[in-house]
Amino acid sequence: MSGSLEGRRVLVTGAAGRIGSVATRQLTELGALVTALTIVEDPSLKADRIIVGDTRSEQDVAAALEGVDLVVHLAALAHPTSGTPYDVYTTNVVSTFNVLAQAGALGIDRAVVASSINAYGVPFNPDNVLPAYFPLDENIPTDVADWYSLSKQNDENTARMAWRRWGIDVVSFRFPHVNSAEILTRQAEGMRADPVRGVREAWSYLDTRDAAYAIELGLTAPLSGAHKFFVAAGTTNAPYETESLLDAFAPDVPRLRRFPGRQVPIDLTAVRTVLGFEARYELDLPTHQLEI
Numbered sequence: 510m511s512g513s514l515e516g517r518r519v520l521v522t523g524a525a526g527r528i529g530s531v532a533t534r535q536l537t538e539l540g541a542l543v544t545a546l547t548i549v550e551d552p553s554l555k556a557d558r559i560i561v562g563d564t565r566s567e568q569d570v571a572a573a574l575e576g577v578d579l580v581v582h583l584a585a586l587a588h589p590t591s592g593t594p595y596d597v598y599t600t601n602v603v604s605t606f607n608v609l610a611q612a613g614a615l616g617i618d619r620a621v622v623a624s625s626i627n628a629y630g631v632p633f634n635p636d637n638v639l640p641a642y643f644p645l646d647e648n649i650p651t652d653v654a655d656w657y658s659l660s661k662q663n664d665e666n667t668a669r670m671a672w673r674r675w676g677i678d679v680v681s682f683r684f685p686h687v688n689s690a691e692i693l694t695r696q697a698e699g700m701r702a703d704p705v706r707g708v709r710e711a712w713s714y715l716d717t718r719d720a721a722y723a724i725e726l727g728l729t730a731p732l733s734g735a736h737k738f739f740v741a742a743g744t745t746n747a748p749y750e751t752e753s754l755l756d757a758f759a760p761d762v763p764r765l766r767r768f769p770g771r772q773v774p775i776d777l778t779a780v781r782t783v784l785g786f787e788a789r790y791e792l793d794l795p796t797h798q799l800e801i
C-alpha cells in the first residue's frame with residue numbers, strides 16, 4: 510500500500526499529546542479523516558471524529574476503530590516517572606496489544622506505533638552503561654533496567670506478533686527526544702554546558718513536525734511486514750563535533766565509522782531507504798571547541 514492519505518480514515522490514539530496533536534493536524538492537512546482518541550477532553554483538538562476513551566478498554570478501542578482504514582498508535586505513559594512502574598508498564602503494553610490486536614482482527618492494513626529510542630534500554634539504565642557501539646542501529650544489543658523501556662521493547666514484539674497473526678503491516682518508530690523547535694533549542698543550550706548527558710541517546714533529537722512527517726511516511730510508504738526504525742534529525746543537539754564528543758565521553762565504545770561535523774551517531778539508513786525519511790527541521794547550531 511502506498512500513496513495519498515486523501516480521504517483515508519485514520520485513527521490517532523493519544524491525539525491530544527505532544528506528537529499526537531501535531532500528527533492529527535498534519536494528517537488532516539493532507540486530506541485524512543482523523544478519528545482522534547483521547548483520554549482527556551481537549552477543546553483545541555480538531556478532527557473529523559473525537560472519541561474520549563481509554564486505549565486499555567476493549568469497548569473504547571472498538572468504537573474508535575469503526576470504519577477506520579489506518580492506525581497511528583501514540584497513547585502511552587511516556588516516561589518511567591509518568592506513573593507507578595505498574596501503571597507505566599501495563600498502560601503501555603495493554604494499550605498497544607489492544608489496539609493492534611483489534612486492528613489486526615478487523616483486517617486493517619497498516620499501523621504506525623510509537624516505540625522509543627529507549628527500547629534499547631541504555632538511556633534509562635541506572636548503571637550508566639554505554640551503547641555496545643556507535644552508530645546505534647536497529648540491531649544494537651539491549652540492556653533494559655526500567656519498566657518504560659521494557660514496555661517499548663514489548664510493543665515492538667507485539668507489532669511483530671500482530672503482523673504474523675493477522676498480516677497487519679506495522680511501522681514502529683524508535684523516536685528520540687521529540688519536541689518543538691523552541692524547546693529543542695533550549696535543550697541544546699543545556700547540552701553545550703553539560704554534553705555528557707546526551708551520550709546514551711547519541712545526542713539525538715527530532716522536531717515534532719518531523720515526527721508527524723515520519724508518521725505520514727510510515728502510513729504511506731510501500732512496504733509489508735513489521736518494521737522498527739530509528740528516526741532522528743541527521744545532526745546532534747550538541748554544538749560540538751561528534752567525533753570530539755565520542756572521544757571525550759565514550760572513548761572505549763567501538764565506532765563502526767566516522768561521523769563528520771555534527772552528524773548524529775545513529776544509523777539512519779533503514780528509515781531513509783525504506784521510508785524515504787529525511788528531517789526537514791534541524792537545529793542550526795555553531796560548532797564550538799570541546800574543552801573538558
Ligand SMILES: NC(=O)c1ccc[n+]([C@@H]2O[C@H](COP(=O)([O-])OP(=O)(O)OC[C@H]3O[C@@H](n4cnc5c(N)ncnc54)[C@H](O)[C@@H]3O)[C@@H](O)[C@H]2O)c1
Pocket residue numbers: 522523524525526527528529546547548549562563564565582583584585586587588600604623624625626683684685686687688
Ligand atoms: N516525545 C518524546 O520525546 C518521545 C520519545 C520517544 C517515544 N515517545 C512516544 O511517543 C508517543 C507519544 O508521546 P508524546 O510525547 O506525544 O507523549 P504525551 O504524553 O504528550 O502524549 C501521550 C498521550 O497519550 C494519552 N494517554 C495516556 N494513557 C492513555 C490511555 N490509557 N488511553 C488513552 N490515552 C492515553 C495521554 O493523555 C497523552 O495525551 C508515546 O508512546 C511515547 O512513549 C515520545
